[in-house]
Amino acid sequence: MICDATLATGLPGVYAAGDVAQGAAAARHALDPAAARPLVPVPYFWSDWYGHRIQFVGTPRAEEVVVAVPAEAGFTALYRRGDRIVGAFTVDRPREIMKYRRRVAARGSWAEAVAFAATTTTAA
Template sequence: LRTGVGVEAIEGGGRVERVRLTDGSVVEADVVVVGIGVIPNTEWLEGSGLEIDDGVVCDATCLAAPGVTAAGDVARWPNRRFDEVMRVEHWDNAIEQGGHAARRLLVDDEDAEPFTPVPWFWSDQYDRKIQMAGRIRPDDEMRIVTGSLDERRFAALYGRAGRLVGVLGFNRPRHVMQYKSMIEQGASFADAVATEI
């Protein structure tokens, strides 16, 4: 895993052999996986009257218009837990938000609850389990609370304005899930750092 560096060229004679990076280094490779992201499929909604801006714009309860909700990769809503408008591209969010959106259709406006999940994802890469929960920004305070980068087994916490807002774990699944729970409970960054798991 390399951060802060991009791909300059993929080289080889008829098949990939190496990848030249923007820092001048070269990585030998047999396979390259290109992750280019996704664009929400909203073209079919043009003219529907729904507001489209990097997805279907919803209120905090997932309501896009009277009697219309959106969920999953296409829904963009203000998550009050993080004071941030977001669109989450992960199947776990689609399931959770789908249930919330369905319940929203069954209640009156005054009984509607905001959708405030702690987004999370994981990826198993050979013997590495990479997990992230919360919303991490480049300027957040970061502290490794267990393990180390050298051993490639660690949990790092992220704080903003005194609150715990994220956790990143390499081969620390139990830690990630417990810190995710602390994010859900609104724990302070200082309390999370001081907590031994």
């Protein structure tokens, strides 16, 4: 079924939800269609390779990339365009990636993202 950016299908009161649609957003929009706003999804992928979890959110198109290496396993790379974080790549840092995803979705500040990385890693 085809839907618009608010997950509306074109049939009154019917919204898309499932594997590729955001169920919580569909429910909010179905309960209050007048407050429905277009969704702007943040690209995300992950893979497990040779015992390591690789995850990426956002876009790699950036003006600057900063790599931070934690005291323990893995690393984080942050992607900047202007004064905003636009992407994050992590290896073996699964607890951090969704925090960066929220920052990318909110068009978060680059300075705040780097400051957060500094609390969990050592900048390199």
